[in-house]
Amino acid sequence: xKSSKPKILFLLVAILILCHSVEAQKNTRQNISxxxxxKIETLMRQMTIEEKIGQLSLFxxxxxxxxxxxxxxxxKLIKEGNAGAVLNAFSVDYVREVQKLAVExxxxxxxxxxxxxxxHGFRTIFPIPLGQACTxxxxxxxxxxxxxxxxxxxxxxxxxxxxxxxxxRDPRWGRVMEAAGEDAWLGGKIAAARxxxxxxxxxxxxxxxxxxxxxxxxxxxxxxxxxxxxxxMSPVSLYEWYLPPYKAAVDAGAGSLMTSFNEIAGIPSTCNxxxxxxxxxxxxxxxxxxxxxxxxxxxxxxxxxxxxNKDAARLAINAGVDMDMEGSTFLxxxxxxxxxxxxxxxxxxxxxxxxxxxxxxxxxxxxxxxYCNKTRQETEIMTPEKLxxxxxxxxxxxxxxxxxxxxxxxxxxxxxxxxIGPLADSKGDMLGGWSAAGEWEKCITLLEGIRNKxxxxxxxxxxxxxxxxxxxxxxxxxxxxxxxxxDYVILALGEDREMSGEAASRSGLNLPGxxxxxxxxxxxxxxxxVVVLFNGRPLTLTRLNEIAPAILESWFGGxxxxxxxxxxxxxxxxxxxxxxxTFPKNVGQIPLFxxxxxxxxxxxxxxxxxxxxxRYLDVDNDPLYPFGYGLSYTSFTYSGLxxxxxxxxxxxxxxVTNTGDRDGEEVVQLYVHDKIGAITRxxxxxxxxxKILVPKGKTRTITFILTRDDLAFYHPDLKKYWEPGxxxxxxxxxxxxxxxxxxxxx
Numbered sequence: 014x015k016s017s018k019p020k021i022l023f024l025l026v027a028i029l030i031l032c033h034s035v036e037a038q039k040n041t042r043q044n045i046s047x048x049x050x051x052k053i054e055t056l057m058r059q060m061t062i063e064e065k066i067g068q069l070s071l072f073x074x075x076x077x078x079x080x081x082x083x084x085x086x087x088x089k090l091i092k093e094g095n096a097g098a099v100l101n102a103f104s105v106d107y108v109r110e111v112q113k114l115a116v117e118x119x120x121x122x123x124x125x126x127x128x129x130x131x132x133h134g135f136r137t138i139f140p141i142p143l144g145q146a147c148t149x150x151x152x153x154x155x156x157x158x159x160x161x162x163x164x165x166x167x168x169x170x171x172x173x174x175x176x177x178x179x180x181x182r183d184p185r186w187g188r189v190m191e192a193a194g195e196d197a198w199l200g201g202k203i204a205a206a207r208x209x210x211x212x213x214x215x216x217x218x219x220x221x222x223x224x225x226x227x228x229x230x231x232x233x234x235x236x237x238x239x240x241x242x243x244x245x246m247s248p249v250s251l252y253e254w255y256l257p258p259y260k261a262a263v264d265a266g267a268g269s270l271m272t273s274f275n276e277i278a279g280i281p282s283t284c285n286x287x288x289x290x291x292x293x294x295x296x297x298x299x300x301x302x303x304x305x306x307x308x309x310x311x312x313x314x315x316x317x318x319x320x321x322n323k324d325a326a327r328l329a330i331n332a333g334v335d336m337d338m339e340g341s342t343f344l345x346x347x348x349x350x351x352x353x354x355x356x357x358x359x360x361x362x363x364x365x366x367x368x369x370x371x372x373x374x375x376x377x378x379x380x381x382x383x384y385c386n387k388t389r390q391e392t393e394i395m396t397p398e399k400l401x402x403x404x405x406x407x408x409x410x411x412x413x414x415x416x417x418x419x420x421x422x423x424x425x426x427x428x429x430x431x432x433i434g435p436l437a438d439s440k441g442d443m444l445g446g447w448s449a450a451g452e453w454e455k456c457i458t459l460l461e462g463i464r465n466k467x468x469x470x471x472x473x474x475x476x477x478x479x480x481x482x483x484x485x486x487x488x489x490x491x492x493x494x495x496x497x498x499x500d501y502v503i504l505a506l507g508e509d510r511e512m513s514g515e516a517a518s519r520s521g522l523n524l525p526g527x528x529x530x531x532x533x534x535x536x537x538x539x540x541x542x543v544v545v546l547f548n549g550r551p552l553t554l555t556r557l558n559e560i561a562p563a564i565l566e567s568w569f570g571g572x573x574x575x576x577x578x579x580x581x582x583x584x585x586x587x588x589x590x591x592x593x594x595t596f597p598k599n600v601g602q603i604p605l606f607x608x609x610x611x612x613x614x615x616x617x618x619x620x621x622x623x624x625x626x627x628r629y630l631d632v633d634n635d636p637l638y639p640f641g642y643g644l645s646y647t648s649f650t651y652s653g654l655x656x657x658x659x660x661x662x663x664x665x666x667x668x669v670t671n672t673g674d675r676d677g678e679e680v681v682q683l684y685v686h687d688k689i690g691a692i693t694r695x696x697x698x699x700x701x702x703x704k705i706l707v708p709k710g711k712t713r714t715i716t717f718i719l720t721r722d723d724l725a726f727y728h729p730d731l732k733k734y735w736e737p738g739x740x741x742x743x744x745x746x747x748x749x750x751x752x753x754x755x756x757x758x759x
């Protein structure tokens with residue numbers, strides 16, 4: 014009989030290691046299992062400093078780069094134990110091959126993380142995130158990210174660089190297409206829904222992946238809407254308008270977070286110790302790991318806060334960064350910095366533990382090939398159910414901006430349709446920016462969607478008319494001819510997919526090229542015409558709004574774009590989308606957002622000639638389309654608004670009546686204005702919404718409950734609390750059209 018002493022000794026050692034781990038690590042996630050903690054501590058004791066630094070280095074495979082490549086020999090680095098994660102690598106065979114280099118080729122056999130930008134779907138591409146936000150349907154958004162997670166993990170990915178939760182008030186910035194819009198409260202709700210969709214209830218499940226919240230922080234407030242530009246704002250604005258969505262995503266359990274490229278008040282985010290350590294970890298209790306954006310550490314030299322890449326690495330690691338994306342600064346310099354005592358062993362160990370904990374949470378120590386299931390790859394991607402969900406998302410994300418004389422839906426008796434415009438049959442553009450592994454060939458264009466809908470019963474004729482962004486008018490004549498011979502005309506206009514997204518800022522937001530001229534010529538025929546817009550940001554559509562009978566904002570709808578838009582155009586689905594970002598009348602109004610502050614000299618519309626007030630000489634202050642705006646094929650009226658105090662809560666009640674002849678969904682929006690505060694308050698703030706179905710001719714009673722916490726705001730001491738006084742309660746269909754009442758709270 015064998016002695017049991019070795020087993021007992023092993024257990025005692027394991028218990029001692031575990032006790033040390035629990036005592037020494039206040040930042041360890043609560044749901045790291047004891048077995049995983051033992052595994053991590055064992056690895057920490059066995060790894061060399063070079064191998065530890067390797068875990069803090071992330072390199073691109075080269076399949077899909079979003080910046081300058083700093084190190085092309087990533088396979089060699091993996092085998093040497095000098096890489097902890099790989100990005101832009103997917104498909105089961107390839108991921109298995111690369112993972113094998115780590116778990117069979119390196120000394121420590123530590124598995125890799127595989128990251129990818131799964132922004133609005135993996136293979137089944139959903140509408141861009143700004144379009145998804147316009148659904149005001151949190152459940153649907155979460156379901157879309159669940160689909161994205163299932164598909165991405167079926168292709169070997171276990172980590173997504175999403176959600177992007179940056180609040181954006183300037184549509185010149187191209188990355189508004191990745192965001193949820195201009196409102197921090199709504200942005201927080203959407204951020205949490207997206208994290209839940211990606212991560213599910215169990216990160217060790219083979220069909221969930223770790224979220225990475227980005228870009229921390231305030232990246233969406235880049236000066237002049239120019240990507241990568243500095244950010245400068247008051248601390249109160251940062252806390253009140255820009256930080257809440259990140260906090261909501263962290264509270265939802267996001268496993269990782271990405272630093273932003275920008276500086277805030279002179280300090281680049283990637284070396285901002287207050288931001289990454291004091292606020293994120295200590296105040297918010299974030300337990301995940303922090304990765305930079307692509308070469309963000311190296312770029313601190315250009316920012317002017319670091320002498321060279323070595324100095325930049327010192328600043329970043331000491332500020333709280335755990336992983337260097339593609340820059341090689343940690344790999345090249347952390348060892349030297351440790352020897353020079355400019356970086357501590359404890360700080361390096363803390364970063365390594367954070368990365369190893371992420372791998373443990375994903376179950377990679379139990380099975381490094383957990384995400385390499387070829388059967389899943391062959392059976393769980395682009396299934397009919399997933400495509401149906403994508404189509405539904407398209408229908409809910411479309412926003413009806415104008416509909417004079419009931420131009421939409423297309424009447425049943427139409428004998429022929431002309432489809433005109435550069436985006437009517439452009440499969441690649443349907444994907445939009447950041448389209449992951451989406452296959453443009455499988456996209457349904459607007460033209461295809463319309464033809465699918467009519468099923469050969471009426472002729473559908475197509476002419477491109479012009480290109481998206483040049484001066485060529487040679488196609489105008491043919492376009493005019495088909496319009497003149499059709500009963501109904503659909504114009505497909507907007508941006509191409511490369512005109513929004515990263516590094517795609519625009520100083521003008523008009524329809525590019527000669528599209529507006531094409532539109533004016535076709536509209537002058539007097540035919541029933543609807544303009545369908547494809548774009549990744551709000552555009553300045555003042556002239557188009559004046560002349561077009563109907564305008565439908567469809568964004569970039571993804572794989573099922575054409576089918577979903579056709580469902581709206583033909584009236585099978587009643588549009589219910591509402592804008593989450595204001596459309597300005599011209600660029601000179603920017604930044605323009607609904608929750609602005611008043612001034613000491615506010616403009617009074619009843620005194621249009623008053624001079625010394627806050628106004629423009631050449632345009633009024635109002636937007637073209639306000640936040641929350643979106644029409645329906647039916648109509649809704651609001652009445653009976655009441656607000657009553659019950660203990661510490663405000664009970665709000667109103668009636669919503671469908672006064673049209675169609676059933677319809679309405680996004681009922683609740684706004685509050687705090688009339689007097691210790692610091693000035695916005696003219697209104699979104700505090701709630703409900704998306705409801707109201708049958709034609711029926712009335713529904715809607716109730717909201719607000720607590721005093723809902724009415725709190727940040728003060729100059731950066732503490733959040735409410736103040737007694739009068740509050741204006743507003744309910745309506747958008748931020749401009751509301752009914753109101755007031756209530757006093759003591």
